[in-house]
Amino acid sequence: MPQQKQPARRRPTLRMVAERAGVSTATVSYVFSGRAGSASGSGVAEATAARVLAAADELNYRPNSAARAIRTGRSGMIQLSLHMLSDPWSLAVADAVNAEANRHGLTTLILADGDWHAALDRVESDVAYLDALTPDDETRIKLNDLVQRGQRLVVFSEHLEPDGFDVIRSDALPGCALAVDHLLERHTAIGCLTSEAAVQLSAEQVTRYTPYVERMAARGLAPEPHWTQTYTETQASAFAAAVRLLSHENRPTAVYATTDFAAIAAINAAHMLGLRVPHDVAIVGVGNTPDARLAAPTLTTVGPTDFYERQARIIVDRALDDDTAPARLHDFPWSLFPGDSTDLDAPANRIR
Numbered sequence: 001m002p003q004q005k006q007p008a009r010r011r012p013t014l015r016m017v018a019e020r021a022g023v024s025t026a027t028v029s030y031v032f033s034g035r036a037g038s039a040s041g042s043g044v045a046e047a048t049a050a051r052v053l054a055a056a057d058e059l060n061y062r063p064n065s066a067a068r069a070i071r072t073g074r075s076g077m078i079q080l081s082l083h084m085l086s087d088p089w090s091l092a093v094a095d096a097v098n099a100e101a102n103r104h105g106l107t108t109l110i111l112a113d114g115d116w117h118a119a120l121d122r123v124e125s126d127v128a129y130l131d132a133l134t135p136d137d138e139t140r141i142k143l144n145d146l147v148q149r150g151q152r153l154v155v156f157s158e159h160l161e162p163d164g165f166d167v168i169r170s171d172a173l174p175g176c177a178l179a180v181d182h183l184l185e186r187h188t189a190i191g192c193l194t195s196e197a198a199v200q201l202s203a204e205q206v207t208r209y210t211p212y213v214e215r216m217a218a219r220g221l222a223p224e225p226h227w228t229q230t231y232t233e234t235q236a237s238a239f240a241a242a243v244r245l246l247s248h249e250n251r252p253t254a255v256y257a258t259t260d261f262a263a264i265a266a267i268n269a270a271h272m273l274g275l276r277v278p279h280d281v282a283i284v285g286v287g288n289t290p291d292a293r294l295a296a297p298t299l300t301t302v303g304p305t306d307f308y309e310r311q312a313r314i315i316v317d318r319a320l321d322d323d324t325a326p327a328r329l330h331d332f333p334w335s336l337f338p339g340d341s342t343d344l345d346a347p348a349n350r351i352r
Contacts, residue, residue: 012060031044087233089287170334260292270283
């Protein structure tokens with residue numbers, strides 16, 4: 001015999017919760033607005049609120065987030081537009097924001113769409129975080145459009161100024177100079193792992209590649225052409241570039257990598273080639289990401305102190321602010337964080 005089709009399960013409603021708890025629908029709505037807990041005035045008594053929540057739990061009821069957004073003007077959503085998700089920097093940003101958002105009952109959404117303006121136009125959020133924006137006229141027009149429509153924004157930029165949105169300023173160039181100077185204390189044969197874009201743009205503007213060129217020249221050092229190896233925006237590309245650099249007959253004795261993920265790729269490449277870090281090759285990264293402390297040996301890096309947690313609080317605070325809060329500039333200076341990858345006193349046989 002053919003099986004009878006089971007009737008579709010009805011989704012629990014606010015009215016069903018009210019009937020189960022023995023209260024009005026207005027009381028249920030009030031409880032889920034987050035304003036309950038007061039036994040006097042316009043609040044809902046804690047015992048009543050507990051009865052409502054118990055009824056909702058029994059029915060597996062979940063508030064309609066879309067309706068709540070219309071009613072309160074809040075979506076409970078934080079959107080992150082991250083330039084390169086495979087970079088430890090982006091992963092650390094996402095982890096820190098998600099942890100801070102969870103503490104406040106907010107949800108984090110990572111935008112996979114490269115067109116952040118179109119994505120933010122489609123999905124409502126209490127705040128959006130944007131990184132790696134170019135300070136050109138098109139970007140400013142898009143940012144202004146979002147601001148005029150009431151979208152709260154936090155922008156990571158070394159060039160843009162607050163203009164209806166918060167700016168996280170973390171100038172990497174002084175930190176990059178610290179990284180190169182740290183290697184120059186003991187080395188003269190220093191190579192560089194950097195992005196193709198940084199080398200191409202360095203002729204017209206300052207990039208993370210610039211401190212390497214300038215600091216070496218200031219010491220009267222002329223790097224071999226093959227001591228600079230470039231990679232695209234993947235860890236596999238960075239690893240291949242590191243292998244090219246370190247497998248050369250006339251390899252450098254130290255490597256300045258313009259990101260932590262490229263520096264960690266260099267450590268892995270050195271291990272594969274049988275080189276000891278730092279005794280055969282010292283390595284410095286840029287970013288002070290959590291992965292720097294997980295590398296073996298631990299990575300010497302430069303970056304701001306407690307950047308990810310502090311930035312996460314700024315983003316979440318902006319999501320919780322009212323619309324009258326002024327746009328602010330948040331500046332994060334950089335420091336050197338020594339690790340075993342440049343410490344000649346560290347054990348020589350630390351291989352993954």
